[in-house]
Amino acid sequence: MKEQEGQIISFLSFKLGKEVFATNVNITNKILQLPEITKVPHAHNDMVGIINHHGNVLPVFDLSGKLDSKQKDYQKNTCVIILSGSEDNESSQFGLIVDEVLSVDEISESDILPPPNLGSSKKLSNIKGIFKKAEEFIMILNVEEIFKQINN
Numbered sequence: 001m002k003e004q005e006g007q008i009i010s011f012l013s014f015k016l017g018k019e020v021f022a023t024n025v026n027i028t029n030k031i032l033q034l035p036e037i038t039k040v041p042h043a044h045n046d047m048v049g050i051i052n053h054h055g056n057v058l059p060v061f062d063l064s065g066k067l068d069s070k071q072k073d074y075q076k077n078t079c080v081i082i083l084s085g086s087e088d089n090e091s092s093q094f095g096l097i098v099d100e101v102l103s104v105d106e107i108s109e110s111d112i113l114p115p116p117n118l119g120s121s122k123k124l125s126n127i128k129g130i131f132k133k134a135e136e137f138i139m140i141l142n143v144e145e146i147f148k149q150i151n152n
Contacts, residue, residue, distance in 0.1 A: 006110030
């Protein structure tokens with residue numbers, strides 16, 4: 001009898017700098033062309049500002065610095081992905097600026113590798129897992145952890 005493959009999970013892949021990342025499509029609500037962003041004085045370092053999305057005020061973050069990707073000028077392919085995050089059983093939405101949305105990839109759960117172990121003092125808490133597409137590694141963002149870090 002053939003062993004059952006892992007559950008299939010859909011991921012939205014995108015570029016931040018030269019690296020490719022992904023988020024689970026279940027927490028991805030919308031992809032917007034780069035909207036007008038209102039700056040917020042004294043905001044968190046990673047927060048670019050706020051946008052109006054269907055009457056809701058959403059914070060927008062640029063994680064290029066946090067993910068060791070050089071922040072740069074926004075180009076024509078730059079967009080905002082609206083994601084759902086939660087902390088302390090409270091759900092909210094926020095925008096994440098990405099350089100380019102690439103594709104939706106369906107990956108078997110068994111093909112997702114754990115992030116590399118860097119020793120007990122260094123953990124890649126921003127990365128939930130890694131999968132390989134062609135010859136490229138795609139890192140799955142741990143959106144819950146990133147959301148927690150942003151709010152602290």
